[in-house]
Amino acid sequence: MISINNLTFEIGSRALYDEANWHIKPGDKVGLIGANGAGKSTLLRLIVGQYAPTSGTISMAKDLKIGYLNQDLLSYHSDKSILYVAMEAFERQNQLHAEIEDLLAKLETDYSDDILNKLSDRQLEFEALDGYNVEFKAHEILAGLGFSEEEQKRPLATFSGGWRMRVMLAKILLQTPDILLLDEPTNHMDLPSIKWLENYLQAFDGAIVIVSHDRYFLDRIIKKTVESRKGKLTLYAGNYSFYLEEKELRNELQANQFKNQQAKIKQEERLIERFRAKASKAKMAQSRIKALDRMERIEDVDDDNPTVNFSFKFSKPSGRHVVTLDHISKSYPNLEILKNTSAIIEKGDKIALIGANGKGKSTLLRIVAGADNQFEGKSEHGHNVSQTFFAQHQLEALHLENSILAELQAFAPKHTETELRSILGCFLFTGDDAFKKIKVLSGGEKSRVALAKALTADANFLALDEPTNHLDMQSVNILIQALQQFEGTFIVVSHDRYFLDHVANKIWYIEDKEIKEYPGTYQEYEEWASKRLVKTEVKPEKKVKEEPKVKKEKQxxxxxxxxxxxxxxxxxxxxxxxxxxxxxxxxxxxxxxxxxxxxxxxxxxxxxxxxxxxxxxxxxxxxxxxxxxxxxxxxxxxx
Missing domain, CATH: 1.20.20 (F1FO ATP Synthase)
Incomplete structure (x- = not known):
């Protein structure tokens, strides 16, 4: 389907790819992984022809239909409805529809055979292309991605970036390409939409290449993993979990081979040194030197998984009740979010606040954090509670002219430079990176700086809104380790299920405008929720028979x-x-x-x-x- 042969791509003096090879076969479902800067997004651009290789070839069939989702699509602007934009995918059907309408209008005054024949031909082709169902298909996919009937009528320009990206994804899916190239497709998606997309992609007949930091999403879709590392592309014949296990085995084998080779090299060097000065052995010594030079050196294994080695502490522990929400009600014009609901966050709680977009997760988090005071009821922080609130808008509060280190020093003056450098090392800012100006950082790097700041605060309670956005897998893993070591209390909103499953011991969700709690991990909650859904689906039959009991149940x-x-x-x-x-x-x-x-x-x-x-x-x-x-x-x- 697509063949990449001896691909080299250079940016300045740096070779992002150096004679890399990869063959994508029909029906392949592949996860393209690697650290930030390894060239994953660049490789997708090379495949679609936006960039040209320095050397090597990327070959494919001329009629291959590629669907490519990337962040650049956010620049697409339209005042048309999102349903109209999504239906732009049906280029030929739309053209035929317009021609049919035009021919029908002409038929009112012209009954010639020519018009009738043209109309018949267009209608037959339109029907063969399933033209009468294209609007239904567009409705179905937009609904799956979280758009209500009313929202589908709204202009694209009225939606935020994350929602516009979903519309572009819908448009690409409707084109039914031979291969999908998806660059971070779950960014800004809520959990229900991610699950819908998973089901859609599992049933997709074509090939798929996905770049994503969501390892649960990858595990449920991909059958192969390709790692972009040090200019090469390495294939693993399984999903992301298989890749982790297989890579560990390969690393163990490589480490042993490296160790054995180093021992052999030292032994040879000792022999050479010993016999070099003796005239009778000089020829043998020279032969061994040449053999050493010709030896293909095995590289030592790099540690791609840095660990958090800093203890995130606070000066005062909180009281038992960290936050008490008492009869909270919150509304926006034409939208009621919370109604007369109460909840308590206790010391040691690690809460994941989950649910679909628009259900009020971020609103509730702001109420908990004290960032929103426009509500009915009471929200009170308990004894000795000191708080830090992390949200995406706080990236804008970073001082652009500061270096990364200076930003942390200004925020956490009690910490020594060594401690702060250690924290920055945990968040992948090593060596001279600490002196980079904030203004030159990418969105993901700024997120890491803001998170490092949040965790250096003398706070025993953290409120975190989508902290994993823009983070790669390494950075997500670091954040997990940091929160697992954090001895205080936190509440977090995130759509990353792997992250949630490794940090939360309680689940909060909003249902019927009330805060509901599940006392367990995210995986346990998922199992419980799926069983509950099955019970709910069975109930309608019983309700018909037990209708008189409805009133009693409401008492x-x-x-x-x-x-x-x-x-x-x-x-x-x-x-x-x-x-x-x-x-x-x-x-x-x-x-x-x-x-x-x-x-x-x-x-x-x-x-x-x-x-x-x-x-x-x-x-x-x-x-x-x-x-x-x-x-x-x-x-x-x-x-």
């Missing part, structure tokens, strides 16, 4: 139900204590198994292993009981 909870809820919550607390105690027992037994006195004694090892397996099984049993009980409590609370 206040009965005493029996309240008593049952209280009982189950007590059971949940008891189980949590048991789980905590059992986890300590399991850890103790793990330490015993690592004790030489135990593993060197067969009898002790057998007894300790048996005790460990028993304790582990009991812990699993308690955890399963907790999950079942938590589901029952959530169902009782939502009934």
């Amino acid at each position: 206040a909870p009965s005493e029996d139900r309240t008593r049952l809820l209280s009982k189950k919550n007590k059971e949940l607390s008891t189980l949590e204590k048991k789980i905590e105690e059992q986890e300590i027992s399991v850890k103790d037994l793990e330490q015993k198994l690592a004790d030489e006195a135990v593993y060197s004694d067969a009898t002790k090892l057998q007894e300790t292993t048996r005790a460990y397996n028993s304790a582990k099984a009991e812990l699993t049993h308690y955890q399963e009981q907790w999950e079942q009980l938590a589901e029952e409590i959530m169902e009782l609370e939502n009934d």
Whole structure:
């Protein structure tokens, strides 16, 4: 389909690609990955012909239809409705439709055979191209990407950048290309739209190449992974998770080969040094020197996954209740977001606030952070709460003439330069990068600076709005590590499911204009929500039979139900204590198994292993009981 042979592409004196090779086959679903600056977006531009290779070739069939989504499409401007813009994809159908309308108008005064024949020909072609269904297809795809019927009638120019990008994606999908080249397609998408796009791409018959930092999105779509690194393209025959495992194995093999080769080189150098001065051995020494020069050197493995080695601390811990929301109501003209809802953020909570765009996530986050005071009810911060609020608009608050280091020094004067340089190193600003001016940084680099600032603040409570936007996988991984080490409390809005699953211990979502809470990780919430959806889909049949009970269900909870809820919550607390105690027992037994006195004694090892397996099984049993009980409590609370 597309063949890339010995591709070299130079920018100034730097070779972004150096004799790289890759063959994209029909039906391939590939994730193109690599660090920022590795040339992923550049490679897509080379494929579509926007850039020309320095040397090498990119060959493909002349009639190959390519759909290319990139950030440049944001510059497309139109005062037409987004439905009209999306339907521009059907170029030939639109042309035929216009000709048919024109011929029908002529037919009112001219009944000649010529007009009738032309009309018949155009109608047959229009029908063969499924022209009567193109508007329905456009409606369907726009709806899947989150546009309501009313919004589809609005002009493209009235939408923000992220929403305009969705319209351009809809237009590309409607063109049904042979291959899709998608550069960060999930940027600015909410979770429902991402899931819809996943399902669409899974069923897409053509080839797909995706550049994305969303590893869950990649895992669900791609079958192959191509890594752009050091000017080469390396193929891995699996999804992103497979790539991580396979790369670790390859790195381990390479590290061993490097180690063995270095030992061999040192041995040869010692022999050469020893025999060089002896006339009788000089010829042999020269032969060995030439052999060393000819040796193909194996490179040592680079660490592509920097770790956070700085402890993010604060001077004062907060009280138990960090934020209390009491009977909050919030409305915009013609839109009610929250209605008489209450919630509490407690010390140690790591909350992921999720949901579709337009449901009020960012509004609720601003209320929690104290950045929005135009609402009914009370939002109060607890004892000793010190807060930092990160939002995308704060990138604009960075001082453009400051260096990165000076920006952090002005914000966190209590930290030493060494500490701040260490933090910047965690966020991929190493060496002289710290002295770069803010004004020369990319959007992703500015995001990293703003995040570094947020985490250097003496704050025990963080409110983070889409912190992973513009970050590559390395940077997302660094942020995950930082938040996992953070000992305070935080609430975060994000559409990156991998990120959420690794940082959150509670899920908040807005439903029926109320704040609802799920006590678990994002993955656990997803499983619970999918089961709940199945139950909801079954309910309509029951409602027909049980219609008289509807009124009773709307009444206040009965005493029996309240008593049952209280009982189950007590059971949940008891189980949590048991789980905590059992986890300590399991850890103790793990330490015993690592004790030489135990593993060197067969009898002790057998007894300790048996005790460990028993304790582990009991812990699993308690955890399963907790999950079942938590589901029952959530169902009782939502009934």
